[in-house]
Amino acid sequence: MADKKVTVLAKFKAKAGKEDALQKAIEACVAPTRAEAGCINYDLHQSSADKGLFILYENWVSIKLLEEHLEMPYLVKLKAEAGDLCAEPIDITLWEMITNP
Numbered sequence: 001m002a003d004k005k006v007t008v009l010a011k012f013k014a015k016a017g018k019e020d021a022l023q024k025a026i027e028a029c030v031a032p033t034r035a036e037a038g039c040i041n042y043d044l045h046q047s048s049a050d051k052g053l054f055i056l057y058e059n060w061v062s063i064k065l066l067e068e069h070l071e072m073p074y075l076v077k078l079k080a081e082a083g084d085l086c087a088e089p090i091d092i093t094l095w096e097m098i099t100n101p
Helices: 019-034 063-069 073-085
Strands: 006-013 039-046 051-059 091-095
Touching: 006 063, 019 039, 019 051, 019 073, 051 063
Parallel strands: none
Antiparallel strands: 006 051, 006 091, 039 051
């Protein structure tokens, strides 16, 4: 994956009553992340069936630039806040595109 684009799916499950707070915490990372070198897209989605379930769908030019993103202060802050806002650990998976549209 070193020289390939990488896709990230990050799943967040809010604690009961913390849905709005979690959404705001994630949304605070969207604009600065989209401005980062290497970010192709960074899109937040909410489940239609479960308003406490959020997915970030991200695409990065390289794993190196993704790793740099993970050290950004606003993302470090989000990870720290997640303990109070999330019912379970953030589920992050990395993907490689195998077909192009």
